[in-house]
Amino acid sequence: MLHPVGPLSSAVYWRRRLLVLALVVAVLGGGGWLVAAAVSGGSGSASAAAPRTGTAADPTDPPALEQVVPSLASVRTPTPPAPAPESPAPEQAEPAPADVPAAPTPGGPCGDDMIALEVRSPGSAAAGGQPTFDLVVTNVSAVPCVRTLDKELQEIVLFDGAGTRLWGSNDCFPEASDDTRTLAPGESVAFPLVWGGRTSEPGCAAERTVLGAGQYVLRGRLDTKASGDAPFAVV
Structure with missing residues (x-):
């Protein structure tokens, strides 16, 4: 094979062999490129299918902050309502005046409080x-x-220390009179009465006895007005 035999010169045969060899090499080279392309294509597809690190979002990763929190510029802050106008304070009613007793009328009746x-x-x-x-x-x-001072409206009564009634000025010798007077401011009128020193009951029906020694109390009355107690002793 290294020494071609034929009617043509040896140079022609070498050129044909080199051409065939080049074709073989080209065919082998093209096949190898196809295999490499197939291999690299498969790996590229796999790479494309797989998420690229740092580029594709991991579904387990939290969403980006700008996707969750809206921009402050897009958030409308509600305008606070205008304060309601202050209503005028209600006029404070003046306290009702306390009931003042009516002043006594000059020349009118003398009430018990007068x-x-x-x-x-x-x-x-x-x-x-x-x-x-x-x-x-x-x-x-x-x-x-003006006050009515009739005798029948006057009475003096004597009590012992326990409050038992022992004598009354109208029990046995009641008197009657028609005595209405006008009393000036500060004026006093005294009505004397003599006590016989004996006990008595209203109507003078019970036996009267001499009151023994002891401490007693005198109390007066003019119609509906009563006096305080005045001490009195029998010795």
Whole structure:
């Protein structure tokens, strides 16, 4: 094979062999390129199918912040409502004046609150004695007033220390009169009454006895006005 034999020159045969060899090499080279392309194509497809690190989003990765939080420029801040106008404070009603008692009318009746009543006594008396007691009416108002001072409206009563009634000025010798007076401011009127030193009951039906020694209390009355207690002793 190295020494071609034929009617042509040896150079022609060498050129034909080189041409055939080049074709073989070209064919072999093309096949190898096809194989390499097939191999590289498969790997490229696999690479394309697989997510590229750092480029494709991993479904387990959290979404980007700008995709979750909207831009502040796109968020509309609600405008706060305008404050309601202040309503004028209600006018404070003036407190109702306290009920003031009406001033007494000059020359009108002397009410119980316009007079003072007290019983005056000598303070003590001997058993069986006849001391004099005074029922005193005083106009304590600032104006003159009129008061009925009839005898039947007057009374002085004596009690023991336990509050038991022992004597009354109207029990046995009641009196009657027609006595209406105008009392000036500060004016006092005294009505004397003599006590016989004995006990009595209303109507004077019970036996009267001499009151024994002891500490007692005198109390006066003018119609509906009552006095305070005045101490009195029988010795």
